[in-house]
Amino acid sequence: MSEKENNIVVNDEPVTEEALKDRKGFVAWIKDHKKQLILIGVSIPTIIAVVLGLKNKDALKALWENLNEEIKKANMYSTKWFETVTDDVLSAEREKVRLEYCSSGDNFSEASRLQNLLWRFDKEMSKRAWGDETPHAPSIHREHGWYLANDD
Numbered sequence: 425m426s427e428k429e430n431n432i433v434v435n436d437e438p439v440t441e442e443a444l445k446d447r448k449g450f451v452a453w454i455k456d457h458k459k460q461l462i463l464i465g466v467s468i469p470t471i472i473a474v475v476l477g478l479k480n481k482d483a484l485k486a487l488w489e490n491l492n493e494e495i496k497k498a499n500m501y502s503t504k505w506f507e508t509v510t511d512d513v514l515s516a517e518r519e520k521v522r523l524e525y526c527s528s529g530d531n532f533s534e535a536s537r538l539q540n541l542l543w544r545f546d547k548e549m550s551k552r553a554w555g556d557e558t559p560h561a562p563s564i565h566r567e568h569g570w571y572l573a574n575d576d
Contacts, residue, residue: 501541506548514552518545 454461477484501517509517525538 501544506544511549511552514545514549518542518549521545 528535
């Protein structure tokens with residue numbers, strides 16, 4: 425073989441045998457130290473997270489408390505809660521939600537959320553009152569108006 429055929433070309437530049445040995449040695453070193461490199465790759469971000477966490481401990485604590493509060497709020501009016509709560513508790517909680525709805529002011533997204541929640545309360549209360557029956561109002565029909573007596 426000629427000298428041209430033995431040379432390896434990478435990015436239009438010839439690669440010498442010394443560079444190939446260095447590359448093989450580097451790859452072998454990485455293979456030998458694979459566990460240590462993985463440990464360093466995991467531990468450095470962990471240490472950074474711990475340092476930042478300690479620095480911002482109060483902010484993280486407040487965030488954690490807010491998340492727990494939101495989770496409790498979300499679970500408070502879950503479908504399971506509606507099915508298992510007593511009628512008295514259901515009425516009391518509905519009144520709390522109604523008062524929050526009335527005091528929501530210009531916060532329309534909150535008012536909409538509370539109105540939907542009120543409808544859930546009403547639906548459950550109606551389901552408990554009527555069971556499997558379809559709720560119906562008394563069918564009163566007067567010839568000349570509802571306020572007139574039926575003395576005809």
